[in-house]
Amino acid sequence: MNFSAFGEKFTRKSGILELMDDLGKAAAGTEKICMLGGGNPARIDAVQKVWEESLAELQAEGLADALVSYDTPQGRRSFLEALSGLMKRTFGWDIGPENVAVTNGSQTAFFILLNLFGGKDASGKLKKILLPLCPEYIGYADQGVDEDIFTTFPAAIEEIDDLLFKYHVDFSRLKVDGDVGAICVSRPTNPTGNVISDSEIEQLSELAESAGVPLIIDNAYGAPFPRIIFEDVNPFWNVNTILSMSLSKIGLPSVRTGIIVASPEVIEAVSACNAIISLATGNVGQVLTESLFESGKILDISRDLVMPFYRDKSVQAQKWLRKYMPEEVDFRVHKSEGAIFLWIWFRNLSITSRELYERLKARRVLVIPGEYFFFGLEEEWSHSTECIRINYSQDAELVEEGIRIIAEEAAKAVKR
Numbered sequence: 001m002n003f004s005a006f007g008e009k010f011t012r013k014s015g016i017l018e019l020m021d022d023l024g025k026a027a028a029g030t031e032k033i034c035m036l037g038g039g040n041p042a043r044i045d046a047v048q049k050v051w052e053e054s055l056a057e058l059q060a061e062g063l064a065d066a067l068v069s070y071d072t073p074q075g076r077r078s079f080l081e082a083l084s085g086l087m088k089r090t091f092g093w094d095i096g097p098e099n100v101a102v103t104n105g106s107q108t109a110f111f112i113l114l115n116l117f118g119g120k121d122a123s124g125k126l127k128k129i130l131l132p133l134c135p136e137y138i139g140y141a142d143q144g145v146d147e148d149i150f151t152t153f154p155a156a157i158e159e160i161d162d163l164l165f166k167y168h169v170d171f172s173r174l175k176v177d178g179d180v181g182a183i184c185v186s187r188p189t190n191p192t193g194n195v196i197s198d199s200e201i202e203q204l205s206e207l208a209e210s211a212g213v214p215l216i217i218d219n220a221y222g223a224p225f226p227r228i229i230f231e232d233v234n235p236f237w238n239v240n241t242i243l244s245m246s247l248s249k250i251g252l253p254s255v256r257t258g259i260i261v262a263s264p265e266v267i268e269a270v271s272a273c274n275a276i277i278s279l280a281t282g283n284v285g286q287v288l289t290e291s292l293f294e295s296g297k298i299l300d301i302s303r304d305l306v307m308p309f310y311r312d313k314s315v316q317a318q319k320w321l322r323k324y325m326p327e328e329v330d331f332r333v334h335k336s337e338g339a340i341f342l343w344i345w346f347r348n349l350s351i352t353s354r355e356l357y358e359r360l361k362a363r364r365v366l367v368i369p370g371e372y373f374f375f376g377l378e379e380e381w382s383h384s385t386e387c388i389r390i391n392y393s394q395d396a397e398l399v400e401e402g403i404r405i406i407a408e409e410a411a412k413a414v415k416r
Helices: 005-011 015-028 045-061 077-091 106-117 198-211 264-277 284-295 297-324 353-362 396-412
Strands: 100-103 126-134 150-154 156-159 164-168 180-186 215-218 241-246 258-261 331-334 341-346 387-391
Touching: 045 284, 045 297, 077 100, 077 258, 077 284, 077 297, 100 106, 100 264, 106 126, 106 180, 106 215, 106 241, 106 258, 106 264, 180 198, 198 215, 258 264, 284 297, 297 331, 297 341, 297 396, 353 387, 353 396, 387 396
Parallel strands: 126 150, 126 180, 164 331, 180 215, 215 241
Antiparallel strands: 100 258, 156 164, 241 258, 331 341, 341 387
16 A cells, blocks of 8 residues: 555654554553553542542533534633633733633644644745753654654753752753744653753743744643642743643543643644644543633642652652662662653663663563654764663552562663
8 A cells, every 4th residue: 555655654663653552462461561651640549539520510410511512623612711711810821712722632732733833834944843851752753744853952961869860951052043943842851750940941931932933841741730740840831832731641641631822823723723633622521620620629639639649659669769779780760850750771781771671571561762762863872772761650569560670670781
């Protein structure tokens, strides 16, 4: 079968395809597996109860409103009003419903956004998406309709103590050239759990405004919701910022509800793309959570239930790494500031992180090799083959067992 250039690009092997395929096959099997790959959030009982109560209320009122009518390509008007009203009251943002759009998941949101601002323009010039902090989210890597739409800058590395290190934006190397169409960063960063500071965000915003391009912030794990963020930082938005949020990590990944807060011009563009790609947005997630945005309860759930749960899971996983990793393994862990991952840097292995991934998969432990997160670099960086990402959000028994096996395989691979 002969596909178009689009077909060839989007059907070839990619990191995100391999990730989801491995996870799906593992989930379908009957053997026990330590599922430390992927980004599936945990099932938090107290949060699950909130969804059950919301569903019960919805069912009592009748499901027709949520199931049998299309919403607009921008989203459900009452949901847009509830969300924008909460952001305006709580953070003083000068926004209304015209500043908010819903997409069928944040992955779809980024397909739209990255191709709105990256790729060939009307004159045929290739516009780039600048990623100022590499490593960055695997799910961006293959989203461009055109090839090579990313330009990426390696992070500066700060070693904090005998276990922890942290990435920073290296502003001394960062350049916003004329071919840049947008600056994009995740906060907290997937895969590392890094949280860009308020001052770094301000600097990136100033750079974007000076260059006449938007700053896109992927807030899938961040503040104000789902608030899987352990640092004292402030939510950020201005008229030149495109803020992407999601209901997935607060415990509703399957309702596929992405949220974009931006200028009316961007919202109109996203809505137009929605109409062509999806016809309309899914409304179950919007109906289910609308009253929580109206009341502000969504912020309470995030602060009091979601954040403490993941903070405790992160602390425990780091304790297991200290417990099981042999002294001969020279490793560091990125300071856990948010998200649901630990990013482990092995500094004296004789194999790459990709080879370590294969050895772990053979032992029924799924992680994500670091190579996939270092796309768009102009020069090779040996650091890109030395890291793995693990998801610590799953059952404690499986996470501990997985970390124990990771330690065993790392010890076998130490350079002799």
